Amino acid sequence: MNKFTRYSATILSLFFSANAHAYLDPATGSIILQGIIAGVAGGLLTLKIFWGKITGFFSKNKDNPNDIEVEAEDSASADKFKSE
Secondary structure, rough: OOHHHHHHHHHHHHHHOOOOOOOOOHHHHHHHHHHHHHHHHHHHHHHHHHHHHHHHHHOOOOOHHHHHHHHHHHHHHHHHHHHH
């Protein structure tokens, strides 16, 4: 069988399964809630880490922010030479 047939059979078997009559204790709900909170926290951390790249991709100004620092250093050295 090819991959598509295996995946299709697996998904269809999930939709047409019989009732399990399983017991879910309170700890199961706690674990599910903990997983949801961890997923949200991980997503927010990932967004925080890559925020500069995301905003740089969508920004209109494609200048390098390091250019501003270089210009400031150049103007400071120019002022130093003017005073001498």
